[in-house]
Amino acid sequence: xxxxxxxxxxxxxxxxxxxxxxxxxxxxxxxxxxxxxxxxxxxxxxxxxxxxxxxxxxxxxxxxxxxxxxxxxxxxxxxxxxxxxxxxxxxxxxxxxxxxxxxxxxxxxxxxxxxxxxxxxxxxxxxxxxxxxxxxxxxxxxxxxxxxxxxxxxxxxxxxxxxxxxxxxxxxxxxxxxxxxxxxxxxxxxxxxxxxxxxxxxxxxxxxxxxxxxxxxxxxxxxxxxxxxxxxxxxxxxxxxxxxxxxxxxxxxxxxxxxxxxxxxxx
Amino acid sequence: xxxxxxxxxxxxxxxxxxxxxxxxxxxxxxxxxxxxxxxxxxxxxxxxxxxxxxxxxxxxxxxxxxxxxxxxxxxxxxxxxxxxxxxxxxxxxxxxxxxxxxxxxxxxxxxxxxxxxxxxxxxxxxxxxxxxxxxxxxxxxxxxxxxxxxxxxxxxxxxxxxxxxxxxxxxxxxxxxxxxxxxxxxxxxxxxxxxxxxxxxxxxxxxxxxxxxxxxxxxxxxxxxxxxxxxxxxxxxxxxxxxxxxxxxxxxxxxxx
Numbered sequence: 177x178x179x180x181x182x183x184x185x186x187x188x189x190x191x192x193x194x195x196x197x198x199x200x201x202x203x204x205x206x207x208x209x210x211x212x213x214x215x216x217x218x219x220x221x222x223x224x225x226x227x228x229x230x231x232x233x234x235x236x237x238x239x240x241x242x243x244x245x246x247x248x249x250x251x252x253x254x255x256x257x258x259x260x261x262x263x264x265x266x267x268x269x270x271x272x273x274x275x276x277x278x279x280x281x282x283x284x285x286x287x288x289x290x291x292x293x294x295x296x297x298x299x300x301x302x303x304x305x306x307x308x309x310x311x312x313x314x315x316x317x318x319x320x321x322x323x324x325x326x327x328x329x330x331x332x333x334x335x336x337x338x339x340x341x342x343x344x345x346x347x348x349x350x351x352x353x354x355x356x357x358x359x360x361x362x363x364x365x366x367x368x369x370x371x372x373x374x375x376x377x378x379x380x381x382x383x384x385x386x387x388x389x390x391x392x393x394x395x396x397x398x399x400x401x402x403x404x405x406x407x408x409x410x411x412x413x414x415x416x417x418x419x420x421x422x423x424x425x426x427x428x429x430x431x432x433x434x435x436x437x438x439x440x441x442x443x
Numbered sequence: 444x445x446x447x448x449x450x451x452x453x454x455x456x457x458x459x460x461x462x463x464x465x466x467x468x469x470x471x472x473x474x475x476x477x478x479x480x481x482x483x484x485x486x487x488x489x490x491x492x493x494x495x496x497x498x499x500x501x502x503x504x505x506x507x508x509x510x511x512x513x514x515x516x517x518x519x520x521x522x523x524x525x526x527x528x529x530x531x532x533x534x535x536x537x538x539x540x541x542x543x544x545x546x547x548x549x550x551x552x553x554x555x556x557x558x559x560x561x562x563x564x565x566x567x568x569x570x571x572x573x574x575x576x577x578x579x580x581x582x583x584x585x586x587x588x589x590x591x592x593x594x595x596x597x598x599x600x601x602x603x604x605x606x607x608x609x610x611x612x613x614x615x616x617x618x619x620x621x622x623x624x625x626x627x628x629x630x631x632x633x634x635x636x637x638x639x640x641x642x643x644x645x646x647x648x649x650x651x652x653x654x655x656x657x658x659x660x661x662x663x664x665x666x667x668x669x670x671x672x673x674x675x676x677x678x679x680x681x682x683x684x685x686x687x688x689x690x691x692x693x694x695x696x697x698x699x700x
Binding site: 233234253254258267281313 | 610614696
């Protein structure tokens with residue numbers, strides 16, 4: 177049994193305009209193993225972020241179960257920290273304040289000094305030293321997501337849930353932060369569940385990729401094990417003999433589904 | 444050229460003032476009914492030269508009267524703000540409750556606070572407390588409505604973060620909800636304060652509670668129109684100062700997403 181078990185989870189919601197029940201995804205089952213980096217890859221709108229929110233406990237499923245360490249997940253908790261696509265930093269707080277908010281929530285009994293030391297450690301870990309007293313609005317997208325990542329690591333959760341964490345970061349910075357994330361993942365041995373629509377990002381980061389079909393009634397269609405050895409770098413990974421096989425397989429899956437959709441629309 | 448433009452408004456502002464004083468003088472000198480600027484200036488000088496004198500209940504310096512009014516304003520406004528923010532947060536977090544209460548809020552906020560006065564006076568049988576309650580009523584609705592609106596419009600992500608971090612309701616209120624809705628709440632408080640300041644003058648005048656409004660009514664009964672005009676000026680200036688304080692506060696709480 178995996179550390180995180182998603183069992184036959186279905187999400188329906190009522191469309192506001194037509195008042196009709198709409199099935200986002202149906203009977204989705206998956207497991208995330210301890211220490212693993214698992215990604216769910218799919219088109220925009222296939223419901224992968226909704227799935228992540230259900231695992232995080234900030235959205236609720238219509239049917240099915242989510243278990244973490246064999247206990248059912250019924251709400252949000254400090255054991256599952258989310259890194260948001262749009263960072264979700266409190267704009268009225270400084271970098272330091274944002275991370276302190278998380279540390280104090282996780283350790284209400286700690287005294288001021290211990291909290292401050294912990295916050296500083298994670299700020300240093302993501303390379304934000306010197307930006308402690310800046311407001312998020314003055315930072316670039318990459319810097320903001322570093323704060324988001326530091327905040328998630330700072331409470332020392334059982335697992336991280338990454339919701340398209342690099343989608344709003346410029347391409348050059350993205351690579352650097354991905355490398356840092358892999359380093360932190362390996363150093364801490366934490367378990368990561370990520371949703372993304374970026375093929376190269378998924379291959380570079382993941383141990384396993386699950387492919388999700390487009391909605392409505394989206395399903396997990398395929399599983400790809402990325403056996404490219406680590407440490408991977410962005411330069412060497414593309415020279416690995418298996419890389420393009422994996423990449424083509426994913427691209428074929430994504431474009432086939434897209435084509436089906438188009439022919440359906442044309443007919 | 445730019446140098447001239449930068450100061451143009453100041454010059455024009457002064458021209459307007461001098462023009463106003465000139466026509467005021469011309470008008471009052473020809474009709475001989477209203478006091479002219481010179482009479483009002485004399486009255487102003489009299490009150491400003493000794494703002495703190497105290498010759499018994501009906502003859503106090505202008506600063507003392509202003510402090511009476513401000514104290515009354517502060518007590519009524521602060522208590523109303525506490526109630527309004529508390530209720531506003533509850534309504535803002537619960538859409539059903541908000542929809543159910545909204546019609547009543549809209550009706551209640553449309554009622555002039557002075558309209559409540561007979562009812563309040565009859566109920567509490569005390570003019571001082573009635574004046575406070577009028578200020579309370581005047582301050583309540585704008586803050587309540589904008590707090591509910593501000594809390595209702597907090598970005599969902601902030602609340603998600605608070606929930607994931609499993610904050611206690613109190614921590615969530617003070618660390619996330621109030622700061623996130625802070626600018627909207629202060630905007631409402633600013634309107635509340637304006638409406639309270641406007642309600643204060645008739646409330647004091649009608650209830651005979653010591654303060655600027657009472658002074659105006661007293662001087663009207665004495666037919667000292669220069670004094671009435673000076674008091675009007677003081678009310679305007681104090682109102683502007685209060686408004687500036689809230690603008691400052693709003694600037695401090697403002698944030699860019």
